[in-house]
Amino acid sequence: MPRLIDHDERDRVIAAAAFAVLERDGLAALSVRRVAAEAGLAVASLRRAFPTQHALRVHCFELIRSRATDRVRSLSGSGIPLGVAVLSELLPLDAPRRLELSAQLQLMILALTDPGLRKTASTLHGDVRRACDAVAVEVGLTRPPAELHAFLDGLALHVLTEPTAVTPEEAVALLERYLTENSTRRDGLDDGPHGP
Template identity: 50%
Template structure:
């Protein structure tokens, strides 16, 4: 007798398929038929879980955030190592994180002109901003954030650096890309321990 797939498992399979489609085919490929085929389910099953394309797109943002959050919560690190590890979960250092970032970029471009989708993109962006604030808080607790530095400004600057490093890593086909991303991040965190200027 075939195994029954519960609703949560089906929803996760659909979301994973949608992220793969976004990475491989872009927004043009994110159709009910395309995602259903990728997930190996009937289009009607996909429509039951996500009755509109907007619902599927919004859920993709949620899944990206949930996956990053789960990886961060699973870190068994403290202090500076935790701050660095936390931020590394938001960089395209492996196939999974690369797929998530490509999907985020694809959907983020759409959210620029799609008023309905924009709040989901903004929630994901706010999560990245919070991760930067948490990382700086960890550094401060360890005495690794110089007292002359403005934490709010440094959180914004860290976010900009993280976004830039992630995009450079995404575009780079170099085998050294992961090492370069982590090296840039580590050097920036080192510099935060010294007085500004």
């Protein structure tokens, strides 16, 4: 009897290998052959799941999006504490999120010249913008949500590229200060819209 393949587990292994290749060796090294070697799979096996390099790249984008969405949806609370929690999930505050952001940035750069990746990159960017829009409503932000998005992107880049200059704790404190100083809600306890 043929052995059953757990496709979800195989896809997770492949994505983890792809992220590792991106982080360690950069975008130029993201090939089906290199990812298969990293995952300990035969190239033919990986090609069945992702027949092209493009399919592998799209899968990486989709996995980053899915992971962030799942983390944000698991949150509860209201006001500024919820806003900080939501946006913190989009910052590279631990190893898995650092890896996701590193992969995402490299794929976003590629999407500038690869029309096949543009839609996927735009969807991921739109998700972050919608999270910022929802947080803006949740905290009664007095600044435009686009400014919050820019602040978040800049903070994420600083944490990723200069981890000793901006620690995860400092990043969360900066985020909380930004929301508090630009919010109509001070204590996070008053009634209002809940959840992004």
